[in-house]
Amino acid sequence: MKPSGFFIPCLTILVIFSSCDSKTTVVDACGDHFVDPGEECDGPVGDVTCASLGHYNLSGTPVCLANCTLDVSSCGGRCGDGNTDSSDAEDCDGADLNGNSCQTLGASGGNLACKADCTFDTSGCLNVCGNGVLEGEEACDDTDPDPGDGCSDNCTVETGWECDSASPSVCTPICGDGMIVGDEQCDGANLDDSTCTSLGFYDGTLACESLTCRFDTDSCEQAGRCGDGELQPEHGEVCDGQNLNDTDCADRGFHGGTLACADDCQSYDETGCLGRCGDNIAQTGDGELCDGQDLAGNTCESQGYHGGALACIATCDGFNLTSCIAVGRCGDGLLQQAFGEVCDSSNLNAQTCQSQGQYAGTLACGSDCLFDLSGCGGRCGDGAIQAPFGEQCDGANLNGQSCTSRGYYGGTLTCTAGCAFDESSCAGVGRCGDATIQPSFSEVCDGANLDGETCTSLGWHTGSLACSPDCRSLDETACAINGRCGDGALQPTWEQCDGTLFGGTTCQTLGYYTGTLSCNSSCQRVTSGCSLRCGDGIVQTTYGEQCDGSNLNSQTCVTLGLRAGTLSCGSTCQFNTNLCGGRCGDGVIQSTYEECDGSALGGQTCTSLGYFGGTLSCDGSCQFAEGNCLTVLSVSAGALHTCAVRSNGTIVCWGNNTLGQLGNGSSVFSSSVPVVVSGITTATAVFSGTNHSCARLSSGAVQCWGGNSYGQLGNGSSADSNIPVSVTGITTATTLALSDHSCAVLSNGTVQCWGWNLMGQLGDGSQTNRNTPVTVTGLSSVAAIAVGTYHSCVRLTDNTARCWGGNGDGQLGNGGSGLSLTPVTVSGLTGVTSITAHRFHSCARIQGSTARCWGDNTKGQLGDGTTTDRNTPVTVSGLTNALTVSAGYEHTCARMNDNTVRCWGSNTYGQLGNNSLIDSTTPVTVQGLSGTSFLVSGDMHNCAIAESSKAIYCWGDNRYYILGDRTQTTRTTPVRVIP
Numbered sequence: 001m002k003p004s005g006f007f008i009p010c011l012t013i014l015v016i017f018s019s020c021d022s023k024t025t026v027v028d029a030c031g032d033h034f035v036d037p038g039e040e041c042d043g044p045v046g047d048v049t050c051a052s053l054g055h056y057n058l059s060g061t062p063v064c065l066a067n068c069t070l071d072v073s074s075c076g077g078r079c080g081d082g083n084t085d086s087s088d089a090e091d092c093d094g095a096d097l098n099g100n101s102c103q104t105l106g107a108s109g110g111n112l113a114c115k116a117d118c119t120f121d122t123s124g125c126l127n128v129c130g131n132g133v134l135e136g137e138e139a140c141d142d143t144d145p146d147p148g149d150g151c152s153d154n155c156t157v158e159t160g161w162e163c164d165s166a167s168p169s170v171c172t173p174i175c176g177d178g179m180i181v182g183d184e185q186c187d188g189a190n191l192d193d194s195t196c197t198s199l200g201f202y203d204g205t206l207a208c209e210s211l212t213c214r215f216d217t218d219s220c221e222q223a224g225r226c227g228d229g230e231l232q233p234e235h236g237e238v239c240d241g242q243n244l245n246d247t248d249c250a251d252r253g254f255h256g257g258t259l260a261c262a263d264d265c266q267s268y269d270e271t272g273c274l275g276r277c278g279d280n281i282a283q284t285g286d287g288e289l290c291d292g293q294d295l296a297g298n299t300c301e302s303q304g305y306h307g308g309a310l311a312c313i314a315t316c317d318g319f320n321l322t323s324c325i326a327v328g329r330c331g332d333g334l335l336q337q338a339f340g341e342v343c344d345s346s347n348l349n350a351q352t353c354q355s356q357g358q359y360a361g362t363l364a365c366g367s368d369c370l371f372d373l374s375g376c377g378g379r380c381g382d383g384a385i386q387a388p389f390g391e392q393c394d395g396a397n398l399n400g401q402s403c404t405s406r407g408y409y410g411g412t413l414t415c416t417a418g419c420a421f422d423e424s425s426c427a428g429v430g431r432c433g434d435a436t437i438q439p440s441f442s443e444v445c446d447g448a449n450l451d452g453e454t455c456t457s458l459g460w461h462t463g464s465l466a467c468s469p470d471c472r473s474l475d476e477t478a479c480a481i482n483g484r485c486g487d488g489a490l491q492p493t494w495e496q497c498d499g500t501l502f503g504g505t506t507c508q509t510l511g512y513y514t515g516t517l518s519c520n521s522s523c524q525r526v527t528s529g530c531s532l533r534c535g536d537g538i539v540q541t542t543y544g545e546q547c548d549g550s551n552l553n554s555q556t557c558v559t560l561g562l563r564a565g566t567l568s569c570g571s572t573c574q575f576n577t578n579l580c581g582g583r584c585g586d587g588v589i590q591s592t593y594e595e596c597d598g599s600a601l602g603g604q605t606c607t608s609l610g611y612f613g614g615t616l617s618c619d620g621s622c623q624f625a626e627g628n629c630l631t632v633l634s635v636s637a638g639a640l641h642t643c644a645v646r647s648n649g650t651i652v653c654w655g656n657n658t659l660g661q662l663g664n665g666s667s668v669f670s671s672s673v674p675v676v677v678s679g680i681t682t683a684t685a686v687f688s689g690t691n692h693s694c695a696r697l698s699s700g701a702v703q704c705w706g707g708n709s710y711g712q713l714g715n716g717s718s719a720d721s722n723i724p725v726s727v728t729g730i731t732t733a734t735t736l737a738l739s740d741h742s743c744a745v746l747s748n749g750t751v752q753c754w755g756w757n758l759m760g761q762l763g764d765g766s767q768t769n770r771n772t773p774v775t776v777t778g779l780s781s782v783a784a785i786a787v788g789t790y791h792s793c794v795r796l797t798d799n800t801a802r803c804w805g806g807n808g809d810g811q812l813g814n815g816g817s818g819l820s821l822t823p824v825t826v827s828g829l830t831g832v833t834s835i836t837a838h839r840f841h842s843c844a845r846i847q848g849s850t851a852r853c854w855g856d857n858t859k860g861q862l863g864d865g866t867t868t869d870r871n872t873p874v875t876v877s878g879l880t881n882a883l884t885v886s887a888g889y890e891h892t893c894a895r896m897n898d899n900t901v902r903c904w905g906s907n908t909y910g911q912l913g914n915n916s917l918i919d920s921t922t923p924v925t926v927q928g929l930s931g932t933s934f935l936v937s938g939d940m941h942n943c944a945i946a947e948s949s950k951a952i953y954c955w956g957d958n959r960y961y962i963l964g965d966r967t968q969t970t971r972t973t974p975v976r977v978i979p
Contacts, residue, residue: 030068039068050075056088079118090118129155132168140169150182175213184213196220202235226265237265249273255286277316288316300324306339330369341369353377359389380419391419407431409441432471443471455479461494485523495523507531513543534573545573557581563590584622594622606630606979610950612646613674613979630979631949637938638688638738640960641706644674644952644977645686651677651695652979655962659691659707660722667722672961674979677705678723688938689738689787695724696736702727702744711771712742712755718771727754728772737787737837744773745785751776751794759790759806760821767821776804777822786837786887788855793842794823795835801826801844809840810871811855817871826854827872838887838937844873845885851876851894859890860921861905867921876904877922888937894923895935901926901944909940910972911956917972927973929953938962944974952977 029036033043041048041064050060050072057076065071077085084090084098092098092114102110102125110125130153132143138155140163145153150161150171157163160179163171173182180192186208196204199215203223207216224232229241239245239261247268249257257273275283280292290296290312298319300308308324328336333345343349343365353361353376361376378386383395393399393415403411403426411426430438435447445451445467453474455463463479483491490501497503497519507515507530515530532540539545539553547553547569555575557565563581570576582590587598596602596618606614606629614629633645641655641662652674653662660667663677680703683695692706692713703724704713711718714727732747741755741762752773753762760767763776776792779802784795790806793813802823803812810817813826831847841855841862852873853862860867863876879902882894891905891912902923903912910917913926932953934945941956941963953974954963961968964977 030066035068040064040070042068045070054078054080056085080116084118091120093118129153134165134167134169139163140171141167142169142171173213176210180213185215187213191215196223201225202232226263239268240265244268253277255283278314282312282316289318291316295319300327305329306336331367342371344369359386381417385419392421394419403429409438432469437471445474446471450474455482460484461491485521496525498523511535513540534571539573546575548573563593584620589622595624597622610947611979612644612950612952612977613652614646614648632934632945632952633683633949634685635934635936635943635945635952636686636688636693637936637941637943637954637962638693639690639939640957640962641688641693642938642941642943642954642962642964642977643677643686643688643693645683645695647949649680649682649684649698651680651683651686653677653693654964654977656960657722659720661688661691661693661706663693663705663722663724665723670960672966674964674977680724685735687736687738689742690740690939692738692742694727694736694738694742696733696744700730700732700734700747702730702733702736704742708771710740710756710769712738712740714742714754714771714773716772730773735784737785737792739787739789739838741787741792743776743785743787743792745782745794749779749781749783749797751779751782751785753792759819761787761790761792761805763792763804763822765821779823784835786835786842788837788842788887789839790819791837791840791842793826793835793837795832795844799830799832799847801829801832801835803837803842806840807871809856809869811837811840811842813842813854813871813873815872829873834884836885836887836892836937838939839889841887841892843876843885843887843892845882845894849881849883849897851879851882851885853887853892856890859906859919861887861890861892863892863904863921863923865921879923884935886935886937886942888942889939891937891940893926893935893937893942895932895944899930899932899946901929901932901935901942903942906940909957909970911937911940911942913942913955913973915972926955929974943977 030039030042035042043064045062045064048062050062051058053072053075055072055075055078060074060076062075063071077083077088079090079093082094082096084093084096094114097112097114100112102112105122113121113124115121129138129141130143130145132141134141139157140151141155142149142151147153147158150158150163151169152158160174160177160181161171162174163169173184175187178188178190180187180190186192188208191206191208194206196206199220201220201223202225204220206220209216224230226237226240229243231237231240231243231245241261244259244261247259249259252259252270252273253276254273255275260269260272262269275281277288277291280294282288282291282294282296284296292312295310295312298310300310303321303324305324306327306329308327310324311320313320328334330341330344333347335341335344335347335349345365348363348365351363353363356363356371356373357379358376359378364372364375366372380391380394383397385391385394385397385399395415398413398415401413403413406423406426408426408429408431410429413426414422416422430436432443433447435449437443437446437449437451447467450465450467453465455465458476458479460479461482461484463482465479466475468475483489485495485498488499490498490503492503499519502517507517510527511533512530513532518526518529520526534545534548537549537551539548539551549569552567552569555567557567557580562577562583565580567580568576582588584594584597587600589597589600589602598618601616601618604616606616611629612632616629617625619625630646630648633647635644638661641653643651643653645651654671654674656670657668662671662675664675665678680695682698684698685696687694689712692704694702694704696702703726705721705724708718708720713721713725715725716728730744733744734747736742736744741753743751743753745751752775754770754773757767757769762770762774764774765777779794781797782794783797786793788811791803791811792805793801793803795801802825804820804823806819807817812820812824814824815827829844832844833847834845836843841853843851843853845851852875854870854873857867857869862870862874864874865877879894881897883897884895886893888911891903893901893903895901902925904920904923907917907919912920912924914924915927929944931946932944933949936943941954943952943954946953953976955971955974958968958970963971963975965975966978
């Protein structure tokens with residue numbers, strides 16, 4: 001059952017005013033750890049739980065807020081809060097009926113209500129199926145909600161029935177439809193498995209009457225049955241009704257009466273017949289001696305036997321004595337001791353004169369089955385002592401013995417009827433060894449009877465006291481083994497001391513600081529000579545006491561450097577600070593004063609504080625030490641993987657890893673979480689191409705990893721690598737750009753490239769792939785570089801641009817369409833402050849914060865409001881105040897001077913970030929993104945660094961988990977990368 005009420009425990013505060021201080025006052029205040037009137041709690045919540053408050057979430061925890069009210073948000077819902085919690089089996093809650101009404105529950109009207117246990121109260125609903133009123137879409141309504149009567153429990157006509165339109169409906173079976181329903185016995189050929197035989201007939205063919213659906217038994221009756229008065233012996237009948245086949249009671253062995261036929265015609269009913277042998281009634285007048293259990297008063301005993309069960313023979317003219325004979329009788333030669341026989345004829349039961357107490361003669365058995373001793377002679381009681389036959393005495397003949405000669409102190413010895421001594425009178429006087437102490441005969445003990453004395457009562461510590469053999473002294477030998485107080489030996493089990501022996505115990509070992517112990521007459525320590533100890537109410541700092549009882553030596557929680565609270569003194573005279581408010585360093589977070597305490601971080605991590613990973617710690621003032629938390633230096637976006645450089649010089653990557661793009665030495669297909677690139681700790685920037693990435697190290701060297709089919713790793717081979725390898729000969733790189741080829745700007749202003757060179761994109765005047773760097777022809781004073789699929793572009797220090805490689809879509813920007821194996825000048829482009837390229841188009845940011853683009857414009861990626869390709873730069877429409885521009889596969893983005901981002905072009909995967917999938921030929925604002933400091937574009941996704949370099953946000957294509965939110969769901973607005 002759901003809880004029907006909301007229980008809030010009441011706490012009563014008892015304030016006892018001291019009669020000795022008339023100035024004592026009591027102030028109700030939140031925070032005093034007492035629950036005052038109007039407060040739900042104050043500090044700890046005590047025994048209050050979500051369960052005791054009636055909530056469903058029993059694993060939640062109520063929390064006492066600073067305003068002394070309970071926060072039960074973690075407890076979830078409860079019955080009575082006015083909200084229907086369907087997941088907890090509530091139908092409704094108060095006025096909230098969860099959208100239901102009498103009609104939705106099957107009634108035609110009325111007022112639905114909610115009970116106190118959050119279940120429906122339908123007592124106010126009207127006109128439901130079963131009320132006997134035909135209404136609405138009901139086909140019938142017979143007041144009976146149970147099915148099987150023609151009208152079902154949902155007021156539809158059941159198969160095989162027809163119902164009229166009255167209220168209540170009257171339903172009758174349809175005879176002739178082949179279905180047996182209601183009171184029909186059959187219907188057409190459907191006989192419900194009944195046959196002539198199952199109806200009691202011997203044979204025949206059962207049929208069904210077409211108009212009444214009742215059985216037609218005409219054929220059955222021709223075959224006959226028991227009860228028709230006709231005798232059918234072929235079916236086992238011996239009679240039928242009044243037809244007894246000329247048989248009467250006499251024929252059945254009775255003395256008379258009236259015979260009848262049994263109901264099954266298979267036997268006779270003989271209850272009307274009068275008497276016969278076998279009816280358990282002895283008809284002695286008809287010559288019976290007995291009949292079954294009726295023995296006419298005869299028994300085995302009346303037949304001369306000891307007992308048994310007399311029976312009647314089958315012919316009722318004699319007795320069966322078998323059971324009587326089994327019990328026996330005197331004279332049968334068998335011994336029946338249970339009936340007092342001690343012998344029977346010659347059977348003496350192995351007895352003799354001797355066994356009967358006689359010493360000689362021949363024993364015989366009398367006719368009463370008792371012993372006849374007349375032939376025996378000599379016995380106990382004849383006054384003569386027959387010692388050979390074991391007699392000690394005989395009558396008054398005591399053979400010269402007396403109590404004294406038998407070891408007693410006195411008394412009168414007599415002889416028993418069995419010719420043995422009777423010493424009871426002797427025993428009344430007693431002797432040593434009878435366990436009774438006779439003091440008049442100088443006994444002090446007797447055997448185990450020590451007269452209540454023990455080793456302890458005699459002053460010994462313990463032991464087993466014994467009695468001497470003559471009963472006139474106690475044997476203390478076993479007592480002395482354990483010693484006693486005053487014997488000059490210390491027995492620690494019983495003694496604290498003995499004389500000057502204390503077993504190493506001193507006043508000091510007993511908790512006193514000074515003094516001398518003494519020993520009393522009971523061998524117990526006396527501490528009156530000891531002085532000064534913990535518990536005397538005096539703080540002896542000389543002996544290390546911090547406090548003593550209620551004497552706190554003027555100290556408080558605050559003077560000890562703790563938070564406010566109640567200081568007390570422990571049993572060892574050391575401060576008990578349990579009720580103080582804690583302190584920095586106690587491992588417990590006092591949230592009012594501390595963010596953390598030692599290893600206790602309150603569940604916080606660098607990530608929860610907004611950083612991109614790292615290790616959070618706590619400083620000496622119990623505030624977070626965020627020095628080891630990591631920020632992001634740069635981020636790069638490949639086709640289906642993403643990488644980032646962290647502030648400690650390491651690199652993490654996530655997404656596709658089919659060619660080792662994640663660089664962590666793993667062959668796993670993909671990773672939804674960032675993994676650390678192996679062996680790199682001094683990276684300053686990371687760059688990603690289609691299937692590989694490269695890092696610039698602080699030394700100026702370059703390392704790359706991932707796909708290498710075109711030699712784009714630059715290490716002299718074409719083998720893929722899932723760990724970083726060094727690019728041959730590069731030691732002074734300042735920046736890089738990657739696609740399926742790689743290029744680096746060197747510190748001397750030249751450019752070197754390597755990898756795929758199908759369209760001359762390496763700029764060395766050839767179309768030959770290179771697996772080590774080659775110098776781009778005719779370039780110097782290069783400030784930045786960008787690459788697309790088949791082309792490369794640079795920004796020179798004079799703020800002009802040069803491009804080379806494939807030009808099928810005008811991506812070189814020189815007004816032509818032919819490829820160029822060496823750099824050509826981009827037409828009409830000056831004031832260039834940054835440059836970007838991807839696939840088949842290029843863009844540049846121009847002084848004055850505008851942007852110009854050229855090349856492929858299939859999806860509007862040039863941003864001029866058209867989808868027309870351009871072989872010379874065109875201005876991006878409506879874009880002012882841009883700081884940087886980043887080109888993707890068929891889209892472009894710009895970071896603005898207010899640190900927001902705008903994008904244009906293809907939006908198939910939501911890469912424009914405006915919460916849609918619609919392409920745009922002019923810039924649209926990326927939703928929910930601000931405070932950016934870095935922007936990069938991959939094939940169909942983008943990423944930006946934000947929140948003071950603590951976080952990365954990505955949006956667009958999310959195959960292989962490349963957006964870093966641990967899903968593969970396409971995102972049309974930015975999501976935060978989970979470190």
